[in-house]
Amino acid sequence: MKKFKRYLVTAALPYANGPVHIGHLAGVYVPADIYVRYLRSKGEDVIYICGSDEHGVPITIKARQEGVSPQDIVDRYHKIIKKAFADFGISFDIYSRTTSKTHYETASEFFKTLYNKGEFIENTTNQYYDNEAGQFLADRYITGTCPHCGNASAYGDQCENCGTSLSATDLINPKSTISGSEPILKETKHWFLPLDKHEEFLKNWILKEHKNWKTNVYGQCKSWLDQGLQPRAVSRDLDWGIPVPVKGAEGKVLYVWFDAPIGYISATKDLTADWEKYWKDKETKMVHFIGKDNIVFHCIVFPAMLKAEGSFILPDNVPANEFLNLEGDKISTSRNWAVWLHEYLEDFPGKEDVLRYVLCANAPETKDNDFTWKDFQARNNNELVAILGNFVNRAMVLTHKYFNGKVPEITSLNEYDKNAIVEIATIKEAIENSLENYRFREALKYAIDLARLGNKYLADTEPWILIKTDENRVKTILNISLQITANLATIMEPFLPHTSKKLEEFLNFQALKWDATGHADLLETGHILNKPSLLFEKIEDEEIEKQLLKLAKTKEQNNPKSINANPQKELISYEDFSKLDIRVGTILEAEKVPKTKKLMKLLIDTGIDKRTVVSGIAEFFEPEKIIGKQVSILVNLEPRKLKGIESQGMILMAENADGKLTFVWPAENIENGAEIK
RNA sequence: GGCGAGGUAGCUCAGCUGGUUAGAGCGCAUGAUUCAUAAUCAUGAGGUCGAGGGUUCAAGUCCCUCUCUCGCUACCA
Numbered sequence: 025m026k027k028f029k030r031y032l033v034t035a036a037l038p039y040a041n042g043p044v045h046i047g048h049l050a051g052v053y054v055p056a057d058i059y060v061r062y063l064r065s066k067g068e069d070v071i072y073i074c075g076s077d078e079h080g081v082p083i084t085i086k087a088r089q090e091g092v093s094p095q096d097i098v099d100r101y102h103k104i105i106k107k108a109f110a111d112f113g114i115s116f117d118i119y120s121r122t123t124s125k126t127h128y129e130t131a132s133e134f135f136k137t138l139y140n141k142g143e144f145i146e147n148t149t150n151q152y153y154d155n156e157a158g159q160f161l162a163d164r165y166i167t168g169t170c171p172h173c174g175n176a177s178a179y180g181d182q183c184e185n186c187g188t189s190l191s192a193t194d195l196i197n198p199k200s201t202i203s204g205s206e207p208i209l210k211e212t213k214h215w216f217l218p219l220d221k222h223e224e225f226l227k228n229w230i231l232k233e234h235k236n237w238k239t240n241v242y243g244q245c246k247s248w249l250d251q252g253l254q255p256r257a258v259s260r261d262l263d264w265g266i267p268v269p270v271k272g273a274e275g276k277v278l279y280v281w282f283d284a285p286i287g288y289i290s291a292t293k294d295l296t297a298d299w300e301k302y303w304k305d306k307e308t309k310m311v312h313f314i315g316k317d318n319i320v321f322h323c324i325v326f327p328a329m330l331k332a333e334g335s336f337i338l339p340d341n342v343p344a345n346e347f348l349n350l351e352g353d354k355i356s357t358s359r360n361w362a363v364w365l366h367e368y369l370e371d372f373p374g375k376e377d378v379l380r381y382v383l384c385a386n387a388p389e390t391k392d393n394d395f396t397w398k399d400f401q402a403r404n405n406n407e408l409v410a411i412l413g414n415f416v417n418r419a420m421v422l423t424h425k426y427f428n429g430k431v432p433e434i435t436s437l438n439e440y441d442k443n444a445i446v447e448i449a450t451i452k453e454a455i456e457n458s459l460e461n462y463r464f465r466e467a468l469k470y471a472i473d474l475a476r477l478g479n480k481y482l483a484d485t486e487p488w489i490l491i492k493t494d495e496n497r498v499k500t501i502l503n504i505s506l507q508i509t510a511n512l513a514t515i516m517e518p519f520l521p522h523t524s525k526k527l528e529e530f531l532n533f534q535a536l537k538w539d540a541t542g543h544a545d546l547l548e549t550g551h552i553l554n555k556p557s558l559l560f561e562k563i564e565d566e567e568i569e570k571q572l573l574k575l576a577k578t579k580e581q582n583n584p585k586s587i588n589a590n591p592q593k594e595l596i597s598y599e600d601f602s603k604l605d606i607r608v609g610t611i612l613e614a615e616k617v618p619k620t621k622k623l624m625k626l627l628i629d630t631g632i633d634k635r636t637v638v639s640g641i642a643e644f645f646e647p648e649k650i651i652g653k654q655v656s657i658l659v660n661l662e663p664r665k666l667k668g669i670e671s672q673g674m675i676l677m678a679e680n681a682d683g684k685l686t687f688v689w690p691a692e693n694i695e696n697g698a699e700i701k
Numbered sequence: 702g703g704c705g706a707g708g709u710a711g712c713u714c715a716g717c718u719g720g721u722u723a724g725a726g727c728g729c730a731u732g733a734u735u736c737a738u739a740a741u742c743a744u745g746a747g748g749u750c751g752a753g754g755g756u757u758c759a760a761g762u763c764c765c766u767c768u769c770u771c772g773c774u775a776c777c778a
Contacts, residue, residue, distance in 0.1 A: 050736050062710095240772090243705045251704075316706090316772070346706080347771080354771095390714085392771055399713075399727090406727065410740050418737045425736075466729050469726070483742040488735075558738060566714080612763075621702065622777045640777030664778060 028309035032302040034288045035061050036314040037077035037122070040101040041086050044108060046364035046395055047355040048315070049344040050383040055464045057114045058384065061518035062459050063536035071302060074109075075120030076102040079265040093104050094264045098123060108366040112376050113521050119149060120291035122283060127290035131283045132269040134333060135258070139270055143332040144215040145255060152198060152684035153210035212261055214276070215268070219253035220670035222328040226253075229338065232321060237323075238462070240390070241344050244319045257327065258282040283582045285326040303336055328653035329601060343462040346388035350395050351575060360578050362674035363395070363571075371571070378404050378560065382520075384519060386466050396570045397575075399527045404563045412523075413559035415478040416512065419505040420530055420556040422482075424639040426491055430508055432499035433549040441504055444481050445544045448474065448511055452542035455515065466676045468519055471512075480510040503549070506531070516537065523559060532558040605660040606676065606700040608690055614647035617667050625669055630659055631697015640672035644685045656700055 035056040038044050039678070044053075053074075053633045060072040076097035085093040086202075086444040098121070104117050120127070124641035138144060166559040198207055230237070230245045258279050259268045265277030302308050312322045322342050330336040347356060355362045368379060382400050385407075386393055423429060437445075451474045458467035482505060513527035514535045528535050532554045533547060540546070550655075622640040624647065637657065656676040662673045677685045 162734070214773095240706050244773075246705045248731085320773085349771095393713080396712095402712095402727065405738095409738060414737055414740050418741080420737095422736050465713095469714095472726090475754070479737095479741055482736075483734075486734085486736090488737095491736095515729095560738085562738060617702090617776085621775085638778085640778090658778085661778065666778080667776065 029305070029307040030070070030302065030309070030637040031060075031063055032292070032308050032310045034074045034075040034310070034312050035062075035072070035116075036312075036318055037075050037284055037287050039080070039082070040076040040078045040098040040105065040121075041083050042357045043104050044365045045355060045357070046350070046365070046379070046383060047348040047362065048081065048385045049112075049365060049379070050348045050393075050395070051315040052313045053109065053114050054380055055343070055345065055387060055462070056465070057516045058309070058464055059459065059462070060311070061115060061521065062538065064515070065517060067537055071117045071295060072115060073118060073120075073183065073288050073291045073295070074114075074116045075118070075124075075285060075287050076105060077280070078102065078121055078123045079277070080281055081260075081262065081264075082263075082465060084262070084264045094395045094463065095123070096603075104366055108369065111369050112365060115521070118295040120294050122287045124290065124294065126294050127283070127287055128644055129350045131278055131286045131295060134271050134286050134289075134329075135278060135282070137334075138217075138329070138332055139215070141332070141334070143217070144258065145218050146213055146215045147216055147255075147257075148211050151207040151261060152209050153212075154205060167208050168308075195304065214257050216255035216257045216266050216634050217258050217282075217325075217328065217332070218255040218326065219328050220255065222331055223249065223253050225331060226324055226328065229327070230404060234341075237341060238343055238390075240316060240346065241319055241323060241342055243499035244316070245323045248320055248324055248563070255338050256281075271586060281321060281325065282329070283453065285321065285329070293610045306337060307336060310337055312339050312342045314342060314344045316344050316346050331430070336588075338623070341462070346390070346392045348383075348386075348388050348393055348395050351397070351572075352373065352394060358428065359582050361582070372567075374522075375404075377522045378408060378563075381468070383409055384464050387465050389463070389465060401563045401565075401568045408560040410650065411464050411472060411473040411479065411563055412512070412516075415475045415482070415508050416527065416530070416559050417556060418482055419478065419502065419509050420553065422487060423502050423506060423553060424555070426487075426495075426498060427502065429553045429555070431549055431551040431553065433501050434500045434544075435496040435501045436500065439485070441500060442506075443600065444477065444504060447477050448508060449542040451477065452511070456538075459518075471515055471519055474515060478505060478512075478515070481505060481508070484644035488695070504544055504555075505546075506547055507544040511541050514541045514546075525558055528558075530554055546689045600701070604658060604662075607657055607659050608654055608694055608696060608698040608700065609657045610696050611653050611655060613648050614645075614648060614651050616642050619670065623667060626667060626675065628655070628673070628675075629696045630657060630658055630673070631695060635659075635672040636669065637673045638669050639674055639675045640678075641675070641677065641685055650687075654689045654696075656690075 063070040087097045259276045260279045270277040327338045387422050453468045456469045485501045487501045517524035609630040613627035624642040626637045658674040676688045
């Protein structure tokens, strides 16, 4: 393995429109923190960079909803996030933010460099523009009627009623949410980064030179590269963000995905004047810790940016994790389905390391994983309390009892003692090997094995019996037990820093550098120990039930039955209604449209004729089972081609909040062609 | 539908380039033990390795088909 002079470790910038939750922690911040603490302990030159990602449309939306400025929003969450990380013990060297002055300058510079090098292409497109407000509208700022479900308040990028993703120009009767006026289409110029230009380079760099990346990361990249890369817009018409620093770009800002990763660079600048050493020297090893949703940006887009700029190094590895679920369901900020870090810290004071432990032991390294409170409790009680805490307590209590808290001498070592000592070194090496390869859960398991070793050593040597007959032998046994404890203090530090601190206090000793561990001579004979307290305490059922109850309440609130029906749409005249020609028809034929998930091709006898209708119902119905059924069909809707099939009308369906569809059909059989009015 | 990742003991996961009776932790059962937060230590039960084919002397491990879960993507009049 190549030896590097220094390390630059980045953790994904949390988006400042909400607090951080256990999913973020397990996927990114805890593993990155373990990695960095380990490197520091090894004496490596390492910096750990993070900060809030504060630009982008969602933040402006939230600000508008609350009637405050975007700056107010990001100030609020930046503070909460930063404090929660600090309280939790995530040891960033700097936690910066993308609204900082340094970042504005850095991102602008970066853009200008690429611009001057001719690395962008310019493209003019039509976008919705609000004449009254005098600005272009992001998709999210436009509402209108969803062409799919008729929901009158669909957004320009997505209809929240039916979940369809839309493009703003699809909306019927578009309206600006800023002024309420009808937006007009207007030409606007934007800059694009031609990723396709870097495709060959990226293919070679990732597919050939980085076969050692995690399979999920490598596979995802390969998928993108095989599909072929497209130019990506780097600017947007928006008033929140970093102004595009060229003439004729008034009212345009850098697209948030472009400025966010540059945040790593600007944060480094804020940390040290020596920042270029970390970003431009080939002897620096750069590692990005991210979640799987960020793979494309960090493995393809950002490297393409850095490559285009020319003077930067590229990441050596991007150990992306999968997602963490909570009690079987996907974590969701908007549905409040999460364990929020700042709330956890309030509910479980002093138990930072318990969460670190559980999230690392159950980290979604190779596939999505599930966090359950029952597992949280079990890991605390059966592993932290019973194995680690208990061993430390045994060694300490026995030493106080028999030797007044003084580290006894080693009188002589037998084979069994020697084996135990060798085992300490073996475990340490195993942990190193796991950490170097980003296998954090495995590393943690080995770390706990050290405490297991201690428990077994005590159980096998039985000092509480020998003390009656052979005090010298007991001296050796407790010396070794305490040496294991001292090793734990150092080896556990990357994983459980607060626990490591406590162990230092118990032992009245300063944890050593990593390379000094793995031996049985960390504590000197005669060294005086402090009185220990409990390292971990049991978590009782009541506390777990409290958390489960909290989640149950959230679930109740999210229950479709308690979600209010959409408000009534605006009034229409009878004349408007009578324009719709809805008939009863019978399904004569039905077949799935190949290569689609939702589309079904239907032949309908409308009484007027027999016609083809394509409908998005294939997820809920099997073709054979609906043939012969009578349905309601809107027959005078203008035809439209779907997957090459002309659809002549629309089947009326009722849809609930979960998106489940059901047919609307006559209560009793009636002739085809009967009018519905 | 396309692409990617995954489906191994009740639960959470290891199993590298195919090679003797498929592993670990938790949980469970039994025994030992009492220094310790009834903690610990030992032993054991428990798996047709998603399903079905194929290659091979030999497959959890390679190939094909199917199926389920998650993600990206197309589609939803």
